[in-house]
Amino acid sequence: MSLGEFELIDRLLKPLARGFPGALDLTDDAALVEVPDGLELVVAKDAIVAGVHFLEEDPPELVAGKLLRVNLSDLAAMGADPLGYLTVLARSRDIDDTWLKRFAAGLMADQKRFGCHLLGGDTVSTPGPLVLSLTILGTVPKGRALLRRGARPGDDVWVSGTLGDAALGLRVLRGLAVPEDEAITLVDRYRTPRPRLELGRHLRGLATAAIDVSDGLVADLGHILETSGVGAILDASLVPLSPVAAGIPGAREAALTGGDDYEILFTAPADRRAEVEALRAGLDHRLTRIGTIRIGQGLEVEDGAGNRLVVDRGGWRHF
């Protein structure tokens, strides 16, 4: 037995739209969004596929949370405030009503937490695996969005929170043996990103470039460097590890090249270092200075003793 599309919409999705008049109770094919004067809209769209980005046996609440949170993280990296989202569910045959109810419950919990509503979307059937796509809408004061293209030579390179935990969490899911409480911590970091929305807001007008760490620190810093037309030097010994990660072999490589941490990597002028440091007091996560932007191109990674490291997807070694 499976809910038809209309029942699905009525029972599971309409409650997610309540409280946002422009969602029109999901009765219409499109939603209306007012963007107040002085703000501009920020829009991003991501998709995840069962068997590729998550497993169909993963808890549906967490799949919903991850789908919403990776998109919220895109908003955080732009310094934007969440407004609403649209979803596409391409349902595979294995997805039953219980799965859908738990998925909707996951969306409800997180949309309350982060202050946004469902605005619309589509549900279709597929003979293949479940495909989930989400479009997120947010707003940012006009001209104040954080972009990747503004890093300048001399800027400090900063990162929020700790890195490598999510990649280690994925390794735990794949069989890496660690004590149970550590396993729970790491898997939670992999499954439940923390979009750094508050940090993003504070960085408006302060950061010169920003990105969220989804592909890995080295790759994502590379995106900033390429788009900004600059190089950087990074001190690997400064890259922040959580206490749990620090005790696991391979943690520093995971922090440099592992993905899925969804921390904010940003650059800011060196003469505004005190302002960035002052932000720490109001946040529940660290802010760590890990490198410097310089003229040129490419990323050089040092080990803290001045030795150059070569970093690639396979890990790192002394040069």
Next chain:
Amino acid sequence: MSLGEFELIDRLLKPLARGFPGALDLTDDAALVEVPDGLELVVAKDAIVAGVHFLEEDPPELVAGKLLRVNLSDLAAMGADPLGYLTVLARSRDIDDTWLKRFAAGLMADQKRFGCHLLGGDTVSTPGPLVLSLTILGTVPKGRALLRRGARPGDDVWVSGTLGDAALGLRVLRGLAVPEDEAITLVDRYRTPRPRLELGRHLRGLATAAIDVSDGLVADLGHILETSGVGAILDASLVPLSPVAAGIPGAREAALTGGDDYEILFTAPADRRAEVEALRAGLDHRLTRIGTIRIGQGLEVEDGAGNRLVVDRGGWRHF
């Protein structure tokens, strides 16, 4: 050989974003959209799945066109002007570079025709069939969007163009034998919807409710009736058929219950009939009055001689 995600973005997608500064050349994870004062944003999202909504062997240009046009039709039904779109491509293994190039070429042709740009999106891999999702953004003067909820007793019911052609086109693809030039016309109507954007603009402030005919006339009029809390009487003999469709047995049933025509079905006050009729001169398609909204609920269909018809998904018969 297949293009990696970054090459795909560089070669095929970036050209689609050129000319829209807020797309940021697709370098960032999100796009920026300015919504001018006095306008509000209209946003919709639809998905299509290979083997369900189209065939992987269909011409990729036409798949791209249909994906974009069904979303543009949602904007037309709201009276909105297109602004931009985001796509998700969940690529199956069978989708090669040639397919993607032709798909991108189809998007380019239609975005030029309809005046919008690619703003962003995501490409992922799937072990299942190709899943395509598109989010469309448009704008409408504040408070002037056409909704489903405004139909009032006494309003006329109107429809644009002709109905049933797309459903007959699908039957042709499934083996219905008709002369070749007729087959081409009908299949084209199935594969290439004509979003009625200009009509939508003219209906702002004139239509009381509107919807695009995607599920079929009876079903979509039902959506307006349910959302507006009214009933209607429809004269089946007035439902407009194309010359080609008119010669094919079953055309009138197709016009009443077949989907995919993407014409605009709307209601307007009877005392503004002359204004609706005056619109015809400037449009390249018909506008036909086919019924009347009345107090109550449900849809009654008559055959033109005053006999009541019963219409359901299986067709229609005299009551």
